Amino acid sequence: MSIRKALPGDEKALAALHGAIFAQGWSAQSFDAFLRDAAILVLSHGAPADGFIVLRMAAGEAEILTLGVLPSARGKGLAKALVRAAAGHAAARNCKDLYLEVGIENKAARALYEGLGFVQVGRRNAYYPRPGQPAEDALVLKCAPSDLGNAHGFD
Ligand SMILES: CC(C)(COP(=O)(O)OP(=O)(O)OC[C@H]1O[C@@H](n2cnc3c(N)ncnc32)[C@H](O)[C@@H]1OP(=O)(O)O)[C@@H](O)C(=O)NCCC(=O)NCCS
Numbered sequence: 001m002s003i004r005k006a007l008p009g010d011e012k013a014l015a016a017l018h019g020a021i022f023a024q025g026w027s028a029q030s031f032d033a034f035l036r037d038a039a040i041l042v043l044s045h046g047a048p049a050d051g052f053i054v055l056r057m058a059a060g061e062a063e064i065l066t067l068g069v070l071p072s073a074r075g076k077g078l079a080k081a082l083v084r085a086a087a088g089h090a091a092a093r094n095c096k097d098l099y100l101e102v103g104i105e106n107k108a109a110r111a112l113y114e115g116l117g118f119v120q121v122g123r124r125n126a127y128y129p130r131p132g133q134p135a136e137d138a139l140v141l142k143c144a145p146s147d148l149g150n151a152h153g154f155d
Contacts, residue, residue: 001078003085006040006052008032014040017049021068038065041085043078053082055089062090062145064100067109079112087145098145101138103128110139118143 006014011028019025034040038056042049051069055062064086069078090098101124102109122140129135 001043001045001081003041003043003081006031006035006042008035010040010042011035013049014042014052017042017052017070018066018068020070022066026066034065039086039089041082041089043069043082043085045073045076045078047073051078051082053086055086057090057093057095060094060096062086062093062095062098064098067100074108079109080116083112083116084148087143087148090145095145097142099140099142101127101140104137104139113141116143116148 011031014031015026015028018031031040034054038054041053041055043051045051047070050073051067053067054065056065057063064083067079067082069082087098099121100113100118102113104110104123118141120139121142124138124140126135127138
């Protein structure tokens with residue numbers, strides 16, 4: 001398994017990866033903006049890109065904007081490795097808190113974050129729109145990145 005920081009030129013591959021994981025895909029243009037304003041880590045475990053995480057940092061706080069692993073690569077600890085790598089990246093940049101939002105019905109992601117030590121600090125009602133059904137509430141979770149980050153700096 002290897003994790004690297006995404007670079008300019010990765011936008012189309014990131015959009016394709018996102019589209020293979022999420023029902024509502026993000027465009028290459030969106031990833032172009034994230035490459036300028038956020039850190040994107042890409043995990044390879046056999047395929048060139050099996051998963052990714054997008055991390056935004058500002059004023060001593062970090063936020064995981066999205067995280068995903070290809071269906072064929074799930075259940076192998078790859079998401080756990082990506083969250084730890086992102087936490088290490090944030091801790092190395094003096095971020096004291098790491099936040100994220102997760103759909104209340106997303107059992108896999110909630111178990112992932114709870115297992116890593118995130119705690120609930122808020123709830124956003126009807127946060128994620130869903131075609132044909134009521135919008136899903138989101139939980140706001142938080143942890144101290146230094147508690148779970150590894151040594152990666154990803155400069
Ligand atoms: C959520 C997701 C990222 C997990 O990826 P993954 O690589 O399979 O997760 P890992 O193998 O690292 O699992 C880590 C922990 O997550 C939890 N978990 C993962 N998949 C699970 C599942 N299907 N059911 C219940 N718990 C699950 C477990 O606690 C697991 O720890 P364990 O292996 O010690 O039991 C993946 O399912 C995914 O990409 N889902 C679609 C996108 C998404 O929902 N992203 C999260 C947005 S907030």
